[in-house]
Amino acid sequence: MTFLYVILFIVAVLIFLGIFTVKQQTAIIVERFGKYHSTRSSGLQIKIPVVDKIAGKVSLKIQQLDVLVETKTKDDVFIKIKVSVQYQVIKDQVYDAFYKLDNPYTQITSYVFDVVRAEVPKLRLDDVFEKKDDIAIAVRNEVQEAMNTYGYDIIKTLVTDIDPDEQVKHAMNRINASEREKIAAQYEGDAQRILIVEKARAEAESKRLQGQGIADQRREIAKGLLESVDVLNGVGISSQEASALIVVTQHYDTLQAIGEKSGSKLVLLPNSPTAASEMLNTMVTSFTAAQELNNDNNNKKGS
Structure with missing residues (x-):
């Protein structure tokens, strides 16, 4: 009975040692007597204890390797470029990935260095x-071609x-700042130029409207004087006398307007109590003399 228990114990140990599990996205390499035997995928797997040995495991997940390369540009500027390489073991080439290449990271890094220092x-x-x-x-393209031989697929490369x-x-920052200041100065100059042009246009329009207003004012004054002369002619006053009377009236209106302004320093010459009377007599005499001279000239032409 004891021997049976020993046999059962040995069988249980062998079964325990012969059963193993493989995780998802992982491949297990099994060797028999030191030689490759099989590749096991995810799930429950069985091997012969002592005879079979798990040589290693290979991840089938997408992995990323960051490579920092220092190089020089065409204009002799030293720069550091970080290249991120995303790669994955090809599921059907796990054998090549495990046995053909000892260190994929070093191999990929070497190819990245070679390409970057050739292109930059x-x-x-x-x-x-x-x-x-x-x-x-x-x-x-360069890494893909090289690594496919070893069972690796390059998913993507990024210059990060x-x-x-x-x-x-x-x-570079100083150059960019200078460029921005130059553009800002150009915009400010354009804005100032627009303001000056618009101001000049506004002043020109103001002068035009002011001149038009003065012309309209003078036109209305002339109409008023004409109407005044017509009214005076209607009551038997001649045009010369009416004109003189209007001038005298405006003279008094001007004096009144000046007097209404306090603190005015304007002096109207001549300015005497008899100024208006003298002005009226002078104008009537001048108009009369002019009329007589005109009549004499007409008589001479008629004779």
């Missing part, structure tokens, strides 16, 4: 920023960071 020196610093996607594509030398960054 062809470009100027500004072009590196603009063509970073082209650099990433060049890296992917471009870091120039610190002094270069300061210089």
